[in-house]
Amino acid sequence: MEKCAGDYALHRESLYGTNPEVTYAGVTSFMRRKYSRDLAGVDVAVTGVPLDTATTNRPGARFGPRSIRAASTMLAWERPYGMPFDPFDKLAVVDCGDCVFDFGRPETVPASIEDHAFAIINEGPGLLSLGGDHFVSYPLLKAHAKKHGKGLSLLHFDAHSDTWNDAPGRVDHGTMFYWAAKEGIVDPSRSVQVGLRTSNPDTLGFHTLDAPWVHTNGIAAVIDEIKRVLVGQPVYLTFDIDCLDPSFAPGTGTPVCGGLSTYQALSILRGLAGINIVGMDVVEVAPQYDVAEITSLAAVHLAMEMLYLYASRPATN
């Protein structure tokens, strides 16, 4: 343990390791990682993307990043339970703060997000983004395609396909993967959507494991099927918190009943160690509809599983 008595978000000496700090006080960076824009030696940068003006129902996901950071203090004091290793022992992770954009110039926001993300990953680190409504994944994907090439595999957890056909130029959190597919940013034939439970007759060729399929076939079958489709591919992982059932994640804009439990989702991610993950996000946490921070807390656990996957990707082993 470092000698620093608290506020590791400001005063951490090493970017590695888990340092106990009281859960109820102090500066609330993501998992008490150091707030820093210095990316030298950094393996993963965490950033918030506080946009919620593309939502179709309840707004509020702009408060998601702050809420997820605050909830993360409940986990940051100990090593993650059951993981083969602590991701913070293998990865130097910093919280580089939120993406800044001009909400008064909405037409400039997507490019601001893309530029913010690309500036980070172009220096080397992986990026873990905290939404924001799900539209933010579109500029984030563009930034990752600029670095890793088009035709990325999308591993997409959600109640919704987000591939509804749309008119060019519209900005909406339910249509961006239509454009990501049509523009070749993601390759549907090598992508998987998990937990869907809303109707969209046109899959665009995405592999879909809808929520009833997950409940009927179980965690191990989901893991096998995802691995089968994604094998060897660079993968962008996006997790809309509404993939979880509203009983586990009420704090979101467009909840749909019949979803995954937190345990199912965490177990599926845990089982995917070895996939070639190149970028990741957790989106759609809207804390004003939450109860006892359970949605934000679920988002933190999911983000930690993503860091575990990033630390377990083939390039590092």
Ligand SMILES: [Mn+2]
């Ligand atoms: Mn959704």
